[in-house]
Amino acid sequence: MLQESSExxxxxxxxxxxPGLRRSLTxxxxxxxxxxxxxxxxxxxxxxxxxxxxxxxxxTTILIAMVAMLFTAFSYGRMARVYPSAGSAYTYVxxxxxxxxGYVVGWSMLMDYLxxxxxxxxxCSAAAQNVLPSVPYAAWAVAFVLLFTLxxxxxxxxxxxxxxxxxxxxxxxxxxxxxAAIRYIALVVRPMTGQWLLPFYDPATFSASRVFRGTxxxxxxxxxxxxxxxxxxxxxxxxxxxxxxxxITCLVIGILSAIEVYAAQLVWPAHTPFPDSMVDTAYVFxxxxxxxxxxxxxxxxxxxxxxxxxxxxxxxxxARLLYGMGRANALPSRIFGAIDGRNGIPRNNVLIVGACxxxxxxxxxxxxxxxxxxxxxxxxxxxxxxxxxxxxxFRSQEKxxxxxxxxxxxxxxxxxxxxxxxxxxxxxxxVWILIGIAFYYIMRRAxxxxxxxxxxxxxxxxxxxxxxxxxxxxxxxx
Numbered sequence: 001m002l003q004e005s006s007e008x009x010x011x012x013x014x015x016x017x018x019p020g021l022r023r024s025l026t027x028x029x030x031x032x033x034x035x036x037x038x039x040x041x042x043x044x045x046x047x048x049x050x051x052x053x054x055x056x057x058x059x060t061t062i063l064i065a066m067v068a069m070l071f072t073a074f075s076y077g078r079m080a081r082v083y084p085s086a087g088s089a090y091t092y093v094x095x096x097x098x099x100x101x102g103y104v105v106g107w108s109m110l111m112d113y114l115x116x117x118x119x120x121x122x123x124c125s126a127a128a129q130n131v132l133p134s135v136p137y138a139a140w141a142v143a144f145v146l147l148f149t150l151x152x153x154x155x156x157x158x159x160x161x162x163x164x165x166x167x168x169x170x171x172x173x174x175x176x177x178x179x180a181a182i183r184y185i186a187l188v189v190r191p192m193t194g195q196w197l198l199p200f201y202d203p204a205t206f207s208a209s210r211v212f213r214g215t216x217x218x219x220x221x222x223x224x225x226x227x228x229x230x231x232x233x234x235x236x237x238x239x240x241x242x243x244x245x246x247x248i249t250c251l252v253i254g255i256l257s258a259i260e261v262y263a264a265q266l267v268w269p270a271h272t273p274f275p276d277s278m279v280d281t282a283y284v285f286x287x288x289x290x291x292x293x294x295x296x297x298x299x300x301x302x303x304x305x306x307x308x309x310x311x312x313x314x315x316x317x318x319a320r321l322l323y324g325m326g327r328a329n330a331l332p333s334r335i336f337g338a339i340d341g342r343n344g345i346p347r348n349n350v351l352i353v354g355a356c357x358x359x360x361x362x363x364x365x366x367x368x369x370x371x372x373x374x375x376x377x378x379x380x381x382x383x384x385x386x387x388x389x390x391x392x393x394f395r396s397q398e399k400x401x402x403x404x405x406x407x408x409x410x411x412x413x414x415x416x417x418x419x420x421x422x423x424x425x426x427x428x429x430x431v432w433i434l435i436g437i438a439f440y441y442i443m444r445r446a447x448x449x450x451x452x453x454x455x456x457x458x459x460x461x462x463x464x465x466x467x468x469x470x471x472x473x474x475x476x477x478x
Contacts, residue, residue: 027241030228034249036167037224039310040174043257044303045123046220047264048274048282049367054214055205056198056270058261061218064211066254068417069222071410072381073250075388077243078400080229082391084238089226089380096387096395100440103330105383107436108376110325111429113318114353115376118360119369120311121145125361126280127304131297141361147308148315149354155343166309173302174260177287177295181263184290189266199265212420219417220370221257223377225250280366315357319349330443371422375429378418385411
């Protein structure tokens with residue numbers, strides 16, 4: 001298990017420098033890793049929200065979002081060639097474009113890290129109410145936030161092996177659901193010829209603006225694919241395999257997600273929106289229609305466990321990022337750069353993130369949190385595409401296929417979807433960035449600033465947190 005040193009990069013438990021990482025991971029390992037971090041059930045949590053926003057047409061939003069992610073995946077893969085030891089959007093942007101822009105991307109990513117445990121806690125609370133509706137939402141919300149925080153304070157982390165088994169279990173549940181859905185559609189729904197296409201385009205509910213806004217939420221399905229680029233130091237032929245794995249993972253997740261939501265829309269046509277009482281967990285109500293109480297409880301429990309795991313990991317990731325920024329003096333180091341001597345965790349940051357999560361579950365809905373999270377994500381996506389464009393078109397001697405076209409299209413599609421985010425999310429996102437810029441000038445006077453922030457990857461995230469542990473659980477390469 002890797003431990004952090006407050007003065008230098010990663011060290012072993014006895015504080016001796018780690019040897020270089022062995023390049024033992026193949027393309028197949030990367031694809032498995034990508035599936036683990038994105039999860040096969042990715043579109044199920046946002047299904048009801050996207051359906052209501054887009055007037056159905058969830059399949060269409062998933063596929064449009066996949067196009068944007070495929071272009072961006074190419075850019076991530078290409079930038080991983082340039083910076084193989086620092087798979088981070090703000091590193092790419094800061095070093096290729098401008099340190100200040102890199103700081104803005106990093107600050108936007110921090111917002112995503114803080115929002116992720118909030119939306120996980122909101123979803124978990126709604127799912128728990130499906131089982132015990134007599135317990136009020138507030139009680140469940142407090143309970144899950146406390147659970148996330150206490151597990152992180154105790155230093156409890158899910159192992160890579162456990163995450164792999166969870167991904168396998170979720171895949172089995174998806175197959176069971178799809179089998180039940182196919183049976184229900186064949187025996188009960190019996191769609192006529194034209195009805196098979198309604199999930200893609202329903203003239204009764206179609207609106208281009210609503211579909212594009214739904215797409216801005218549906219992108220949440222793919223969040224996490226960029227984590228593949230952090231495996232560069234452990235991969236055979238990283239210049240080829242990182243690119244292929246990132247693109248193929250987006251493609252596979254997109255196709256699987258489209259199948260999942262296509263079946264759901266045939267089972268439950270979107271003539272009327274989901275009511276507020278079930279919108280956050282709408283997919284489990286679709287499962288109840290196709291498979292009764294058993295399927296309802298099975299899918300509800302599966303997604304609840306998945307979101308608890310994601311919430312705990314997201315809270316720890318936020319605390320870790322705050323620690324890195326504190327140690328780099330991009331935030332006050334006495335608060336954010338401190339490590340608890342007893343268990344070696346950034347205790348202050350875990351508590352701060354826990355307090356933010358507790359506040360967020362009462363101030364936000366799942367939809368508003370998801371839209372605000374995607375505000376920051378698309379800033380990072382636009383930045384990576386711009387960095388890839390500048391590097392391979394104007395700076396690098398290396399010739400790559402469509403050096404300008406792919407990142408330019410990725411930037412334009414990402415910008416278009418970003419502009420179609422909810423107006424409130426855009427305003428709040430801009431306010432967050434302005435706060436970050438104010439912090440930048442304050443911390444610059446104290447010797448921090450974007451130049452120091454860009455050192456976080458080299459100082460803290462090489463190798464990326466958890467990658468060695470996850471990689472150790474993958475089958476050995478032949």
